[in-house]
Amino acid sequence: MRRYVSSLPQMGDGPAIGLANDARCVEALRDVWDCTEAVADMTTFARQIEDSFALERALDSSLSEDEWRWAVSLVHSRTFRLEDERGRRPTRRALVAGADLINHSSVPEDVNCDWVANDADVFFISATKDVRKGEEFFLSYGEQCDRHFALFYGFLPRRNSFNRVKLFNNGREALDWYRKLCGADAADDIWNRESERVVKMVCDKYGKYTLDKKSGLRRRVIQDLYLGEGCVVSDSMLLLFNEMCGDEEMAIAAIRTRAEELKTKMVSATGKIETGIAVLDAYSQGLVRDYRSRKIDILDAVI
């Protein structure tokens, strides 16, 4: 056991355990387009660490905050989530020595093994294709965009076909942006009726239920308004703009305009980001830069 623990990333190995563990990153990324979700994740994570540290500290006053952050990061980056689909048992996390050495790949063809745990908590890991002697095993830690890996694991997958850039937070924001682009008046009745129709139509097809914090009610919202790797435009965004613009060419032109606008915003924030990340270690600085440049590449590809 001691040998195993000493083989783990040690305290201070920040990069190996993710940017979410560094509060200074939250400041560096705040207000920068498309990092808003990363910042929200990091803020939640920081609060969870603080709250749980206070509880642990009550049990063991010799525990330092750095030790606690290190332990939480290892649990995040090295454990397997055991979920009981029938809901009879709460979700648990298993630290499986040996299996926790397998790296992730976001390239489906490179993934060559998979895992499962049975009802008796026996953990199986098996090859899903022939693996030659000396070849590396790769698991999929999930079909996630770069944000997830940078924040909670401290790396970016070599190639990530699941990476994306969110162009709008919801359908109303998108239509409001488009109204301004067209120079229409916010009080224009015809425009507003048409917007209502489009939002309802896209919501019926692609909307997801979310909890409205103000009213406490569940509402259907259009969320997946994104561009993905290889000039992929999400179905909900294409439908929304097709309906509003009346034809596909104009819809694509509007999406391009938005991409250009966001790229300009991201590039112009570079100075602020560089100042913010100057306090991070060189590895983490590189991670933030790569994270942003991959987003810019996605925007560039459609411009």
Ligand SMILES: C[S@@+](CC[C@H](N)C(=O)[O-])C[C@H]1O[C@@H](n2cnc3c(N)ncnc32)[C@H](O)[C@@H]1O
């Ligand atoms: C479950 S561990 C995998 C084993 C780890 N490489 C080790 O040597 O202990 C997860 C950590 O491995 C690293 N990792 C996993 N997949 C990676 C990849 N494709 N590229 C770079 N680092 C990766 C990250 O530091 C991540 O937090």
